[in-house]
Amino acid sequence: MNIRDIHHVAIICSDYKVSRKFYVEILGLSVIAETYREERHSYKLDLRVGEHSQIELFSFDNPPARSSYPEAAGLRHLAFEVDNIEDAIAHLSEHDIKVESVRVDELTGKKFTFFQDPDGLPLELYEI
Known part of the structure; x- marks a missing residue:
């Protein structure tokens, strides 16, 4: 394979x-x-x-609703790479999309945060 x-x-x-x-x-x-x-x-x-x-x-x-957020067995979330997390958050905020506080990945030192799509699917922004 x-x-x-x-x-x-x-x-x-x-x-x-x-x-x-x-x-x-x-x-x-x-x-x-x-x-x-x-x-x-x-x-x-x-x-x-x-x-x-x-x-x-x-x-x-x-379609059936998602069983829990986000720790149900199966796919946990979808992550998108961004160059600048603050710019991405500002863009989402302009569209009234709530974004969690920025965190730092303790293993990589990179910034990340979560938001949701219209159905509550957890989405992540990960600064590269």
Whole structure:
């Protein structure tokens, strides 16, 4: 096996229009493709993250809620690299998105913080 990178992360949202606006207009991810699947009454939005990765944003009728925040078994959070964490926080704050206090990773000395997408999915900003 030769794993080279993470290709994509899939996210199921409860309100497609709200989540699309959040990821495209607020976070600034570019749209690769947007598909409406009539038979499923579902959208699939492919978003570019950096040079090599993607987020697949799905909509489904009545998806179950996340079981807990954020310590449920399984994926804990999704982290985005940023050059300047203070600038990123200021941008999110301009859009009324609450961001936790900045912390410093005790192992790397790098700054990081958390915020949430419209469905409460925990997202991290990590300063590189």
